[in-house]
Amino acid sequence: MADTPEQRAALWRNRFISLLDRSPVPIAISHTDGVIAGANPAFAAVWGLHPGQLTSRQLMDLFTPTSSGQLRKLDEALRHGRRSRYPVRVRWTAGGTSHDGQLVVEPVSDPEGESPPLLVTLHPDAEPEAVPARPYGAGAAVVVSAQESRILALVAAGNTTAAVARVVGLSADGVNYHLKRLCTLLDASNRTALVARAYVLGLLDPGTWPPAPPPGAG
Numbered sequence: 001m002a003d004t005p006e007q008r009a010a011l012w013r014n015r016f017i018s019l020l021d022r023s024p025v026p027i028a029i030s031h032t033d034g035v036i037a038g039a040n041p042a043f044a045a046v047w048g049l050h051p052g053q054l055t056s057r058q059l060m061d062l063f064t065p066t067s068s069g070q071l072r073k074l075d076e077a078l079r080h081g082r083r084s085r086y087p088v089r090v091r092w093t094a095g096g097t098s099h100d101g102q103l104v105v106e107p108v109s110d111p112e113g114e115s116p117p118l119l120v121t122l123h124p125d126a127e128p129e130a131v132p133a134r135p136y137g138a139g140a141a142v143v144v145s146a147q148e149s150r151i152l153a154l155v156a157a158g159n160t161t162a163a164v165a166r167v168v169g170l171s172a173d174g175v176n177y178h179l180k181r182l183c184t185l186l187d188a189s190n191r192t193a194l195v196a197r198a199y200v201l202g203l204l205d206p207g208t209w210p211p212a213p214p215p216g217a218g
Contacts, residue, residue, distance in 0.1 A: 021051075026122035032078050032107075034059045043122060047094050059120065063090040063103065074105055083107050100125045142185060142201050149203065149213040151178050156195045156204055156211035 020027055026043035030036045036054050044051045047062070054062075065071045067089045074086040088103045101124035108119050144152070147168060154164045165175045179191070186201065188194035195211075198204045205214040 026124075028054065028059070028120045028122075030059055030118045030120055032117055046092075046122065046124075059103075063092050065089065066091055066100070078107060142203065144182065144185070144203060148178050148182055151175060152182065152195070152198050152203060153211040153213060155179070155191055156198065 020038075020040045023040055024042055026040070026046055028036050028039040028043045036057050036059060039051045039054045041051055044054050047054075065088055070086070070088045074088060077084065077086055083106075085104050085106045088105060089100070090103050091098060091100050093099070101122060104121045104123065106119045106121075107117050150168055151164055154167055159167070161172050161175050161179075164170075165172045168175070170178075179194070182198075183189070183194050186194055186197040188197045195204070199206055202214060204211050
């Protein structure tokens with residue numbers, strides 16, 4: 001049982017650390033010079049680390065402030081011993097991706113004057129929702145004629161322009177005309193890209209060889 005002020009302070013400090021570890025919000029505690037004294041698992045997970053791996057690191061090694069005015073206001077508050085919450089816009093890189101958010105830095109008091117005086121909470125900006133991949137053939141706005149579908153299939157099978165011309169009953173120039181039109185329509189720079197785009201847009205059946213339009217097309 002905690003009888004002395006020191007014991008009671010130690011008890012509450014342990015409770016605080018336990019609650020901090022369970023918080024889903026990324027939180028760290030640092031000295032006024034920005035050296036991290038501790039971080040909860042949610043904070044360390046931002047970089048895929050364990051909390052102990054952040055101890056003694058500089059906050060500014062992890063974050064890049066994007067507002068010098070906010071940083072100056074925080075620095076002035078710390079020098080004058082003011083107690084409030086100070087937001088600082090920051091950017092950081094994790095997993096090769098750049099992220100933006102806000103650090104809320106709050107100077108705190110400790111009865112013993114020993115624990116780090118800054119409580120740092122990270123609030124990442126909401127990430128843009130990923131656009132789901134379009135299912136095969138779904139919503140494809142590209143429409144080609146039956147003859148162009150045949151030309152696509154023959155090109156995908158590796159036929160030359162002359163061979164395609166013989167099969168579809170056109171001149172080589174006629175085949176090239178359709179291929180040029182298809183490249184423009186599908187935004188493809190060459191035949192390889194054209195075939196790839198045709199499969200992505202559902203103009204060719206990925207489960208068929210030799211290549212052919214999907215069942216029911218054109």
